[in-house]
Amino acid sequence: MNTPRRFLPSTSLLAAFEAAARTGSVTMAARELSLTQSAVSRQIKLLEEQLEVELFARERQSIRLTPAGAAYAREIREALRKISTASFNLHANPRGGTLNLAILPTFGTRWLAPRLPKFLVQNPGITINLATRLTYFDFRTEALDAAIHFGPPDWPGVEMVLLRSEEVVPACSPELKKQYGFRSARDLKEVPLLSISTRPDAWNKWFSMQQVDDGSGQAMYFDQFATVAQAAMVGVGVALLPTFLIQEELTSGKLVLAIDRSMESAERYYLVWPAERSTHPPLRAFRDWLLAESGADR
Template sequence: MALHNDLPPLLALRAFEAVARHLSFINAANELSVTQSALSHQVHKLEHHLGKPLFIRRTRAIDLTLAGQAYYEQIRPALDAIAAATRNQRGAPSANVLRIGLLASFATLWLAPRLAEFLQRYPHIQVELLPAIQLANVATAEVDLAIRYGKGDWPDVHATRLMAETLSPVCSPAFKARQVASGPLLMATSHRPFEWTDWSAHYQVNLDRHPRVMLHDYNIVVEASVAGQGIAMGRHRLIERRLQDGSLVEAFDWPPYHSDIGYWLIAPQGPLSEAAECFSQWLKQACADA
């Protein structure tokens, strides 16, 4: 019998492994940068493929079933072996090549304009920025370092807070004059909407009358807001130029919200390469000066 006849859907397998490791759909979805509903769909797909439940779902917690626990213990070594084989085939990167995983919005709006200073200081280090919605995994050596946006609750890595973000809803001046009271909220699908959740809870604002529009990336959210398509949650670190030139303005009258959401440098547990250490120290100083 062909091997592929017994293989489960591989996306579903990855989803199951993350949920089983965290015992949390929320944390697993955050790690994989997908929605909880998409993750749940993949797990259900695997359960249907196997013909049995893998999790006991409770109101506020989940546990593995006996079958789920046994399956997890059997597949985890196989997945680790696949990761190790892939690393071996890919070969060790040059000591002077530094691979950094990050969101395209941070790369475009904050890091890229500052990167020349690092390259001038360390001309022997070749920096490869690897932007993706699903952030690359430093724990399995997909990248040397990563820069993430959130609250710092990622497992199995060393997370260093770089800088906090200041948030406020923004829109174009024309949109504010026309329909800000009921206009759509523009959101990036790459993240949980904790920005809007935290902001509305802080100011006790009910946003139910505003429809949601989900867009692929925060860069698109910003451009859509500038074009008058709706209200974006403004990350002031990234949209400073837009606020200064007036293409974006505060949508509401509340002051900016100084949140506990921010940007984090993610490194693997253990010693860094010389190139990664140089970039880490430079980035921390650049963020402190920003």
């Protein structure tokens, strides 16, 4: 990395600037950093001289970010957060055994989380940090090592391994089924059809499999399976849900099959990661364990 030294200010200068930018006050920044006001003012001035850019407009006893300073503050705040997170992770696990994993919310809470203790027992030196992501993202701009992905195997610029398929069923509350007495797929068009916004054509595919034309019905869209399942349980409508994610509700009777017609989704669940992280020890350990766990389900 051959960045000129003037473009790599010390963290002490950046911390003083960020605190003053966020609080809008040299006094408050000094109090936060346990420094004197003159020390904070001096550090900000040194940063401006190093960058050759005015970051604050000084007006009597107050300061105000310049447009350039406001833009710089946003980026510096994120950079300092990443440095702080990396330092915390290293302190918590000096061997560097941290895996930053993006998960799908319901898959993470219903399938992955109950199994994680087993992985952590088997791999005591590894820490896993979880972050929710619903769609594709750019690994180059996210501090993430891998992600659980549902969809076609078309994520550009990554390596991936297949985890599992899924079977979806039309599910609803027992009360709704009793009220409408569903007998055929066509009967479901009489009630609201609950859908995930990332799968807008799922119901049409299901109706097509049942040889029912125009399966659009009265669609209601949600952004997560957890809210769709909850809406179905309280009788809002019928939801097309993966059986492996609602097994508890089906077993307890909170959800029932509106009619017994399942469909295997064309998409699959994958573990994906950028090629440069493929040899990261925590990722390798997690990948092997996850394949064994998902293989047991299959």
